[in-house]
Amino acid sequence: MLRSLEIRDMLLIDWLELGFGPGLNVLTGETGAGKSILLDCLGFVLGWRGRADLVRQGATQGEVTAVFDLPPGHPAHAVLAEAGIDVEDDELILRRVNGGDGRKTGYVNDRRVSGEVLRQLSDVLVELHGQHDDRGLLNPRGHRVLLDAFAGLDLGPARKAWAARRDAARDLEEAEAQLAIARGEEEFLRHAVKELDDLSPEIGEEEVLDIRRRSMQAAERIRDDVARALQMLGPQGAEGAMLDANRWLEGAADQAENKLDQPIAALSRAIIELGDAHRGVEDALSALDFDPSALEVTEERLFALRALARKHDVLPDDLAGLADELRGRLEQIDAGDTSIAELRRRRTDADAAYDTLAANLTAARKKAAAKLDQAVSAELAPLKMERAVFHTDITEGEAGPEGRDAVAFTVATNPGAPAGPLDKIASGGELSRFLLALKVSLAHGNDALVMIFDEIDRGVGGATADAVGRRLKKLAGDSQVLVVTHSPQVAALGDEHFRVAKSVHDGMTTSKVVPLAEAERIEEIARMLSGDRITDAATEAARALLAG
DSSP: OEEEEEEEEETTEEEEEEEOOSSEEEEEOOTTSSHHHHHHHHHHHTTOOOOSOOBOTTOSEEEEEEEEEOOTTOTHHHHHHHTTOOOOTTEEEEEEEEETTSOEEEEETTEEEOHHHHHHHHHHHEEEEETTOSSSTTOGGGHHHHHHHHHTOOOHHHHHHHHHHHHHHHHHHHHHHHHHHHHHTHHHHHHHHHHHHHHOOOTTHHHHHHHHHHHHHHHHHHHHHHHHHHHHHSTTTHHHHHHHHHHHHHHHHTTTTTTTHHHHHHHHHHHHHHHHHHHHHHHHHHHTOOOHHHHHHHHHHHHHHHHHHHHTTSOGGGHHHHHHHHHHHHHHHHHHHHHHHHHHHHHHHHHHHHHHHHHHHHHHHHHHHHHHHHHHHHHHTTTTOTTOEEEEEEEEEEEETTEEEEEEEEEESSTTSOOEEHHHHSOHHHHHHHHHHHHHHHOSSOOSSEEEEESTTTTOOHHHHHHHHHHHHHHHTTSOEEEEOOOHHHHHTOSEEEEEEEEEETTEEEEEEEEOOHHHHHHHHHHHHHOSSOOHHHHHHHHHHHHO
């Protein structure tokens, strides 16, 4: 509920503070008195996009503050939570300042917010209805939402089915794209896997082959020198010479009176060491022996490993892992058809589930549409539009999370006349009554929104105006309703009555809004009935209207 509205230095208002009550609040006044200014200021604090020149002439800035009662569970709590704003004592204070330079600053409970946050709050706080309103019932984009609320539809299953359908289609598309890419390189993969399998590389093999190759290359370079050294140490070389020397010395030892004993012993030891050296060199020469073809085979294997590693831009030790990876990609291609078939079955099942739920929604909407049409027709008769035809048109639209129905409210003002959109077919007075009948039919004890009707009774009078007022009164039984009206019949039904008047003081024009007591209400309604000159008859008529 809108509890209060305070306006400072906006348009023709220097300062104004109004307190609104539950039920039907009516605002009356002469044409041009400034009734629309209140709506402009309320729209300003709610973040609506409107006129730019709002600051009162001569003022440095204008300011509007609106205070709402916010009970637990009100949809505004979700908007506030999203914006990170806490609400205490169920009181919501919206304030917006318009600087002289046109800059606008908004606050929610003294926390600065953007105009977008104010507009989001506006969507769940206030509903405006008028002959030129495109935010409420005249906006066909919201007709399906209104019908669904009237029908009490649970859209959760359809939304889940739509998400499952979307996910299944996305997964299938991605899998088909990946399989197409994989099949584009299938020939390369099969050739590469065969090449790797034929070579069958092992981890660490490159290092082993390199060591073996270098060893054989080294052996090839030194073997001739080792062979020559072995020959020089053997019987034809040092060994033969030392044996001959030893034999000659032993033959002369008996006549040398022990002078040759020490040299002979040393030579004997040298012959033994020489034998050890000969055997060692001989063993080394045997170890250096290799098949020249083995070097060729080793080099071919080593070069093949390195060439394949360069080809795939990996290290030689990574070739074995690469083979496994490429083999796995081939297995995915081979299994791709099975996977695609399963994903297609999943998408088909998801489509079928969504189609069933969408069809159920269509059936439920058509059933609710028939009830809504009947309810609106029942409301139109007292409004002197019994010949008018209201129809909820349901056609197939683009599929989405809430089904595939397009909903539009259409009217025909006379039987046999072509039906069309509300704001295209009905005249001003007819449109007002259509909107009121529709709003009464759609209302189901929803007190979350403050409903504002801007001269919705324009163009009607007498019994029709009375019928309009009684339906507004009916709406106000479940929610707060603000009505800007020129109809005395409507004004007489208000729970709270405010008069808007314009005055000139010191050359400055200002508008004032004052709440009316009982006697003042009689005078105002009498003025509305008779004009500037209030007659006794008008006064009595005003009393009669207020008495009901």
